[in-house]
Amino acid sequence: MLVNDFGGRVPEDIDELQKLPGVGRKTANVILSVIYNQPAMAVDTHVFRVAARIGLTTNAKTPRETERQLLEYFPPALLPIAHHWLILHGRYICLARSPKCGKCGLRDICNYYQELQHKTV
Numbered sequence: 001m002l003v004n005d006f007g008g009r010v011p012e013d014i015d016e017l018q019k020l021p022g023v024g025r026k027t028a029n030v031i032l033s034v035i036y037n038q039p040a041m042a043v044d045t046h047v048f049r050v051a052a053r054i055g056l057t058t059n060a061k062t063p064r065e066t067e068r069q070l071l072e073y074f075p076p077a078l079l080p081i082a083h084h085w086l087i088l089h090g091r092y093i094c095l096a097r098s099p100k101c102g103k104c105g106l107r108d109i110c111n112y113y114q115e116l117q118h119k120t121v
């Protein structure tokens with residue numbers, strides 16, 4: 001399909017990318033930000049969770065809503081790298097079941113952590 005429909009080039013457009021078999025919105029956004037350095041935000045399970053805990057998103061119930069809010073508030077030039085920040089933070093520090101808040105440099109600005117402190121006081 002890349003050869004026949006796109007002249008042998010990976011498309012730079014999210015709608016065109018999603019026409020490729022196996023490419024959904026998340027993968028399309030990864031391609032846009034990583035290959036083309038476009039201001040796109042791919043939302044996987046880490047990005048979804050970490051953004052909500054810190055308070056970068058509010059009441060986002062779907063990856064699409066998380067994406068919308070992050071796109072609205074992150075400076076566009078930072079979006080491609082911010083995607084990696086959130087994923088790596090979720091993978092190594094802000095773990096799904098037991099976040100390592102004691103080792104986290106974001107404690108002072110994290111909604112989840114602040115709420116936890118109020119509950120335990």
Ligand code: SF4
Nearest residue numbers: 094099101104110113
């Ligand atoms: S303080 Fe805890 S919940 Fe907040 S971002 Fe860090 S690890 Fe995640």
